[in-house]
Amino acid sequence: MPLSHFRMQKTYDHQKIEKKWHQKWFKAKLFRASDEDKSKPKYYVLDMFPYPSSAGLHVGHPEGYTATDIISRYLRMKGYNVLHPMGWDAFGLPAENYAIKTKIHPEKSTLASITTFKRQIQELGFSYDWEREIATCLPEYYQWTQWFFCFLYKNGLAYKKKAPVNWCNDCQTVLANEQVVEGHCERCKFPVTPKFLAQWFFKITDFIDDTGETSGLLSGLDKIDWPESTKIGQRNWIGRSEGVNWINQRVKDMDISFEMYDSVPQTYMAQRFCVIAPEHPMVAKLVEGTEHEKPVTEFVEKVKKRKMENKFDLEKEKDGIFTGRVIDNPFGTGDLPIWVASFVVMDYGTGVVHSSAHDERDFAFAKANNLPLHPVMFPEDPEEAKKVEALEYCYHHDPMAIMQEPAEFKGRRWGEVREDLIDFVVKKGLAKRQTNYKMRDWLVSRQRYWGAPIPMVYDDQENEYLLPEDELPVHLPEDVDFNPKGESPLTQSKSFHDQKILARIEEKLKKSGSMPKDRKLVRRESDTMDTFVCSSWYMWRFMDPKNKKEFASKKLMEQWGPVDLYVGGAEHTVLHLLYARFFCKALHRHGYISTDEPFTKLRHQGMILGEDGEKMSKSRGNVINPDEIVKQYGADTLRMYEMFMGPFKDMKPWSTKGVLGAYRFLKKTWAIITEAKLTDEEPDHDTLKMCHQTLKKVTHDIEEFKFNTAISQMMIMINHIQKLGKVPKAAMEILLTCLYPFAPHMAEECWELMGHKAMIMNEPWPAYDEAIAKEEQMNMPIQIAGKLRGTITVPVDIGKEEALALALAEPNVAKYLQGNKIVKEIFVAGKIINLVVT
């Protein structure tokens, strides 16, 4: 047996290596973000903090976390003071549902989940500053969530209003949309009905447009580096629309008049009827005491019920009923019958709209209900115009359409009259300019236990009072029954409504003059806040997580804010990202911070699917447990594999076989360090070139979130090095530096084995040399009429004449040129030759 078989091979023991470096990093507090160090530029890298579910970490979590860890480690090497924190979005429905089922208190199950999540995340070796860890369900955090409620309330940005909730009469509880399946309760299959409750709203609509120094939710998007699709998502969500409100729309023979919003006022002379939302409070008045009262009321009830069933397709709806009333039309086109129509949305505009022949849905509604239509603009083509006149189809949104009415605009094009026409009708006193938005105010009340209590109290006459700040936090009480009893779980708690404490609060309120002396406090607000409120401000808390006096100090927020890079799933395109921007803008408007956008740069990770290409789920049995991958192959392998799978933002299926590719790469690296002959000799020309090419590619790819191609370049380099007899240390050092952000345990261990005393993380990120990285030779393709007919090996910077001469000499090319005349020579330096022949 050859001697080499007895040579002790140092095996790649990932478990031992990873544990060793976790301890080293932890002991030396190496990832502490320094509040004091002003010598380095700051960079704040934030992950969307996870909801610690009882299922434990999903392989989807480490995808984003690895990306931010790569960026964080890379930037530290580049000399930045990096803030990279982690925490827990710990309030929410699942823990409460779990409590109802198992009687285990949400706090207990949530804290257990956090412990598991934390262990799993730590095993992956992410460079978080754990001293800044936060959990939204802890009083030291939710005290400040409540402070934000107070802050908004004091500034007129929180108000109470009645709104419908999904109500299950069998379970006696409010249901989340998620718990409503096709209009029925998920648990007991009972039909869900609407129930109107007084609920708290935040006035997010106040921040759509710019105000003073604070950019609005719309224009602010223009200055941040976010994916365009996400910006579009937010713009569409906000749904800004400019138009007019028609005024003095009086109901004939009644003392009622409406305003009606119109985003396309050009065709107002076509209006022949109007439609009102079933929920409109005036509907009852319109039909009161008439023969229409009964059928209309029945119709309204029917529509409301169908809307609750979530199966309501606004676009296809054309159900309606006549109210028996008409609008006394001020335009001189006759009275407009008022119909109740299922498709009219109460939340948009004023809930009453005019209808005309130039709107597709109005057109369909009129045809279905035999209502009059009257086109006022026509296509240029007389044949087509006839069809429009005959109401064969709905003619709309054609800029070239020719207007017939009003007389003042006759002959002009629809596409250019808008502004003039609006001025005209405004001057005539028919309308006023109006901007509308699809977005509604944010409903934050939740009739649940596991959330931050809303810091309000009520007196015996149901008047509301904001809690004095020194009464915060309002603790979640323990004496609560999670089983639904028809109202918020907190309503039942004795300790929550402790009369002694209420008396103390009452005294304070009276002393400060905010409460009349003859009133008596009787209860606290028993609703809690939407968990999105907790996650709307957590990025500020990370900057100053231990602060007992403020949610975060102005000084530290100026120092660390805003978040330079934010990474998370695209499912948060609208809600979370919009709410966090709203909070930031509110803080900015009221002088707390100097930035009005919280996240300068945003990137989304794509979802990781199961091996079957389907979404991972327990029921499908295709869930991959990261613990098993870490145990078998190590954290570095999991990190490498997840980054290598494909483009960061794309959805990609898991492949357990594919993990092997990443593992083999790491083992090759390990083998070179532990087995190959490392030499102090300078790298040869090709190896040096490879080093600089790799450095260049990895540097650029990290910055552009192209981690998959960065890794493939490292694979190319290791394949090259493997073929060398002696491996130059200098080359391995460059490779390990590139590898460090991706597989930090492996890189540190190898670095140490190479004899380095200091850690690789303390090395500066090396600069590449463009001149060395450059290829000097290339295979230049030669096309004839766009088809590849040969290649020539030439210097990259070869000139046109020289290249053409070589190209013509290439045998296969010459063959194809026989008997043809070259009419055009395309030469793209360093790229290609294309000869166009007759």
Place this chain on the structure above:
RNA sequence: GCCCGGGUGGCGGAAUGGUAGACGCGAGGGACUUAAAAUCCCUUGGAGGUAACUCCGUGCGGGUUCGAGUCCCGCCCUGGGCACCA
């Protein structure tokens, strides 16, 4: 329905308008081994050809261009979001 993505080998994917398929997985063949694992080497889009090489090929149909996976127009299929899941 509305809004936003995506369709490239057996699979994940790569390609500033310039040789389509880098890198990895899988598969086939070989080396080492008593054997297996591990590792290493070779082949690997399809069809034809001993070979040189040729033809076809990036969801479908058109267009722009010397040249299109990439840009434009029209389709088909598919995934995600849609306000109380987070």
